[in-house]
Amino acid sequence: MLLQLSAAELGQLIIARAGSAHLPLTEQLINKHHEIKGQKATQGDIASWDNSIPVVVRALLDCGLDEVEVLVEVDLPHTNSAVDLVLCGQHPGTGTNSYLAIELKQVRRATIDARCPIAVDLGFGDGKNKLHPVRQVQRYCEYMVRYLRHLRDGSAHLMGVALLHNARDADVEALFDLPESEHGFLYTLDDLHRFRRVLTSRFVATSGRQAAFALRESRRAPLLKVTDVARQRSVIGGGLTLLDEQYVAFDRITRHLEKTAPRTSLDVGLFYDADNAHRPPPESGGKRVYILRGGPGSGKSAVALELQRALGLKGREAVLASGSRAYTETLREIMLSTAREGQVSNKRRSANRLYQYFNNFAKTPPDSIDVLICDEAHRMRRSSTYRWTPKELRDDDRPQAAEVIRAAKVLIFLLDDHQSIRPDEVGTARYLKELAEANGCQVEVSDLEGTFRAGGSKLYQQWVQRLLGLGVSDPLAWHSDGRMTLTVADSPEQMERFIRERDLEGATARITAGFCWPWNNPNGERLVDDVHIGDWRRPWNVKPQHSVPNAPKSHLWSTDALGIGQIGCVYTAQTFEYDWNGVIIGPDLLFRHGKFTVARSASRDPAFRGPIDDSTVDRCVRNAYHVLLTRGVIGTMVYAVDPATHNELRRLIPGAIGMQHYDGAQPKLTAEGSQLPPAYSRRQR
Missing domain, CATH: 3.40.50 (Rossmann fold)
Structure with a gap:
């Protein structure tokens, strides 16, 4: 978090000063950003602080909510994502802690990607679609509820809104088609009076400092690791809260599968919906290949596991392949651990079918797999030939990726261009894209820019x-x-x-x-x-x-x-x-x-x-x-x-590992503080 002040205190900081390029608030936030994050704020951040935050502050002051606490740039636990503003106060009906998460957008126009209703061109001119603002704040709220215990114990309530304060309804009309929820409402310049009613329905004119303190001090649930996600999914069917680019990629892929699913009476359960049988025919063209590229901890495996889970709920089997023995065998063992008595053999066969290796597809019939998710695709090798490959199956000239592409109707590659660690590992986004296109496939490359590690x-x-x-x-x-x-x-x-x-x-x-x-x-x-x-x-x-x-x-x-x-x-x-x-x-x-x-x-x-x-x-x-x-x-x-x-x-x-005292006990190694002199350490032995 960059800053916490009451609406009244912020009101003094949004008064422009003669000769200054920015508001006093913005100058303060620029310094805080550099101090906390160690890098300069972007022009987009600065413009938002100058132009967007004052809209909310003035709305609070107009409603007499001077003592509501405003938290600026609230970090989501374990991620590099942040909510623009979180307002903290007391609820007028219950007297409990009340919170309003606000995503601020300066856009004036927005259009929906015809292929995906939650991918939006917000007119930034960078050619990249963004997550729909309503869905963005919905996912942020869900993520906060998942990881901040204070928001789950019944003594607090969280609401979310996306505020497009420069846009007219008519210029962003398509955005209103996405269903709103308690965690995500959309307001524009035409709706500022409605936005003020939201404020008065959420807060009373008393101090929000205690609510802000409770949120800041909320115990953070530990981050779900890859194995936790797989285990939770296997045992209780639990899913993940995907954010930003993760969710755009997930939704884009699942919608494509819905649109291209065969529509015959034999396909009930495979995204077939009799009520929508009049829909347009499936998209034409070659086989579809998706490449999701991201750095360490960007959630690639989370997207892979969530895709497999979501497709399974729709009755569509997705195979998850990898070049990592540790990863594949761990997933198999987690699935096997859920077997009931007498079902171990069947569960093992299912696990071996659902979790495979990249070199398992040399003899797989073409298009025999509905969806093939290739996680850790940077470990894709030049060929599937290795020292134990039978002579009759050896083919050093056939790319391993070509075997994988041939085997499935839809391919999803998840990779990091900087994680190939063997000489014969060739799985870069460029290599896979060129190979897939050479095999007549339609290829989409997306970047996962967030980080959860x-x-x-x-x-x-x-x-x-x-x-x-x-x-x-x-x-x-x-x-x-x-x-x-x-x-x-x-x-x-x-x-x-x-x-x-x-x-x-x-x-x-x-x-x-x-x-x-x-x-x-x-x-x-x-x-x-x-x-x-x-x-x-x-x-x-x-x-x-x-x-x-x-x-x-x-x-x-x-x-x-x-x-x-x-x-x-x-x-x-x-x-x-x-x-x-x-x-x-x-x-x-x-x-x-x-x-x-x-x-x-x-x-x-x-x-x-x-x-x-x-x-x-x-x-x-x-x-x-x-x-x-x-x-x-x-x-x-x-x-x-x-x-x-x-x-x-x-x-x-x-940073150095230091020796610290804890209540007179023996020194304990911690990751904080400077290291004590060697003589001190010797005396304690």
């Missing part, structure tokens, strides 16, 4: 990409935006102690490392301590083909409590997330002359053996650390084996 810190994602040289800019020092905790550990022992303490507190916590140590088979029933740094030694996670007592199988390493005893590799960690993320940067990534360089000779990854060119190895190593550094939901700590690299991390990252 790293505390919703977009700044952290950008910082990691700059650090690793995945963008056009050089590395820069970390400046916290208050969302993500980033610290440096001085030793692997210190990192492990911190991670284990977070685990004992009930958080999920893991350590991963670059592939710079051998990965031996178990010694009987014991893992080998392959990862060694000085006197510190720990084993890798269990290899996929092995089982070891008191250690989880490889695909359960990130979710089984016993996984904290091993060091995870990139192949095990990819796709998953945990609250606290420890990352050991091995000697394959060295900071020299102001940037990271890849030392190929230090890598022990068998994928780099043979005639693999250096540029490919460079890409894979950087992408691997990009994956490792973006698994944390709450915080990430790093340690580099190379002293010069570690010193550079110390220079770039202010």
Whole structure:
């Protein structure tokens, strides 16, 4: 949140001053934005603060609601999305806390995408459709209710509105076709009198400070991780609250499937609706392929799982494929865990059919799968041929993606261009688009720009990409935006102690490392301590083909409590997330002359053996650390084996793991505060 003031206090800040380019309120918000988020406010933000917020403040003052508290730019928990304004006060009927979430739009005209009723051109001139303002605020409200306990306990009530204060009804008429709800009403310049009636129906003329405090201090429910979503869906049929670009993509795809479903008496349950049988015929053209591109934590897997769930509710089976063994086997095991007595075999067959690998489709008949969702599509390989492929099935020239495209009627690829980690992984948005179009498909590419990981810190994602040289800019020092905790550990022992303490507190916590140590088979029933740094030694996670007592199988390493005893590799960690993320940067990534360089000779990854060119190895190593550094939901700590690299991390990252007292108890490692002198630590041992 950028600012909290009463309507009366804001009223003093929206009076223009001679010679000033902006209102006093806007100048204050510009400074707050830079202070909190570490970057300059956009012109769109500044224009909204100058032109939109005063409309709401004047409406409150006109209604005599001077003491209603106004929260500006209220962050949604765990995301980088924010509600423009949240008004806080007391409800006139019940006397309980009352809240009004407001999305402000300066648009004057808006048109609906003919293909999707919730995708809207708001006239920004960037060629990108946005989520319908009403649906946007509806989803924001639903998300707040899901994650803020105070809004669910019955002592508070939340309403949402989208306010297009520059637009006339006639110029945005199509927007009114979307059904409104308590969490989403639409008001325009023609409706300002109605908007004022909303204010008087929601608030009384008393202080809203207590309501604002209760909302700010509301206990935040933990973010649902990928495995939580899959488990909840399997057990109780629960879905996700998709936001912004996520929801536009989801709705666009499901509507296309509704429109193109066959309409015969045999298709009841597959989006067939006898009452709408007079609708226009299905869209003509080639097979439809959707490509959803997004960074770590942008919700790609959430969209994939929600699509599969929603299609299943409509009676339409969607297969979810991946190139990740850990991801696929985890989803299968979650589904298997719901089997009733005597139904285990049937449930296992269903799980194996619904969750598959990219290399499972070489012999699949054309168009035999209704919908094929390819999550982690950046792991799509050049071909499905591998060392155990029978000779008669080997075809090194047939792209794996072509097999996948041929197998299904509708394809959905979800990917991150910076997460391919093997030399033969070629799944970029450009590659898949060109291949699909060469096979006669209609292709749509959408970007998921939000982030649900790293505390919703977009700044952290950008910082990691700059650090690793995945963008056009050089590395820069970390400046916290208050969302993500980033610290440096001085030793692997210190990192492990911190991670284990977070685990004992009930958080999920893991350590991963670059592939710079051998990965031996178990010694009987014991893992080998392959990862060694000085006197510190720990084993890798269990290899996929092995089982070891008191250690989880490889695909359960990130979710089984016993996984904290091993060091995870990139192949095990990819796709998953945990609250606290420890990352050991091995000697394959060295900071020299102001940037990271890849030392190929230090890598022990068998994928780099043979005639693999250096540029490919460079890409894979950087992408691997990009994956490792973006698994944390709450915080990430790093340690580099190379002293010069570690010193550079110390220079770039202010945070350190500190020793703090708690009520006279033994010192405890925390991620806050400066580290105490070594002598102090020695006295406490």
